[in-house]
Amino acid sequence: MEQRPRWPTTLDRFRRGEPITARPVGRAERCTRWVRRNPTGTALLLSVIALVGLALGYAMREWVLANKRQVERVRLTERLESGIGHEQQGRFAEAGAILRELGDGGFEDLRRRIDQAVAELNLAQRFEAIRDGRQAIVNGRFEMSVNRALADMAYKAAFTEAGFGGVEDDPAGVAALIVRSPIRTPLVAALDDWSACFDRRCPG
Numbered sequence: 001m002e003q004r005p006r007w008p009t010t011l012d013r014f015r016r017g018e019p020i021t022a023r024p025v026g027r028a029e030r031c032t033r034w035v036r037r038n039p040t041g042t043a044l045l046l047s048v049i050a051l052v053g054l055a056l057g058y059a060m061r062e063w064v065l066a067n068k069r070q071v072e073r074v075r076l077t078e079r080l081e082s083g084i085g086h087e088q089q090g091r092f093a094e095a096g097a098i099l100r101e102l103g104d105g106g107f108e109d110l111r112r113r114i115d116q117a118v119a120e121l122n123l124a125q126r127f128e129a130i131r132d133g134r135q136a137i138v139n140g141r142f143e144m145s146v147n148r149a150l151a152d153m154a155y156k157a158a159f160t161e162a163g164f165g166g167v168e169d170d171p172a173g174v175a176a177l178i179v180r181s182p183i184r185t186p187l188v189a190a191l192d193d194w195s196a197c198f199d200r201r202c203p204g
Contacts, residue, residue, distance in 0.1 A: 072105045080113060087121050088182055092128070095121050120183045123162050127190035130154045134193070148197040155194040 035042045083098035099118050104111035134151050159165065164187070165174045178187045 076105050084117050124183045124186035126158050131193045152197045
């Protein structure tokens with residue numbers, strides 16, 4: 001049986017002093033050999049890579065959620081400011097439509113601001129109701145004809161319950177509170193009408 005010629009191996013070339021034509025080991029093969037030689041180290045490395053991946057995934061998810069919450073906070077704050085603006089302009093129906101339906105998005109500080117704005121709106125509307133309740137049509141024209149004593153008591157109760165004090169309190173202190181209030185325009189209008197109840201020319 002005829003034998004096929006054998007190609008010289010690297011060892012044959014080395015023995016004869018000829019140049020060795022060894023194939024360089026690639027990265028993939030070196031990694032494979034290292035994994036085979038170090039199974040424990042490989043398992044540890046894979047565990048570290050997995051933990052880093054989980055940590056990065058968690059951090060990314062938290063960043064996305066925080067970004068969404070910030071966007072929602074800005075949106076709710078803009079709505080709140082819009083409602084307060086309507087309130088300050090005396091547009092109570094528009095303010096109520098916004099403020100009384102506005103959610104807080106889970107932000108406690110926004111909840112406090114919304115509650116405060118709604119309380120101020122309720123107070124402004126209470127003053128408006130007292131003033132409107134004193135009006136009546138006489139000879140085809142509006143006149144303030146309701147009993148002054150009733151309006152006086154209503155105004156006194158409203159100002160006291162809202163924390164502004166009453167006629168027996170220091171006027172400078174009451175004035176300072178009114179100036180700082182977001183609804184100072186309705187407050188001043190209420191004070192003007194309240195003072196008219198002490199005018200002898202005021203009907204009732």
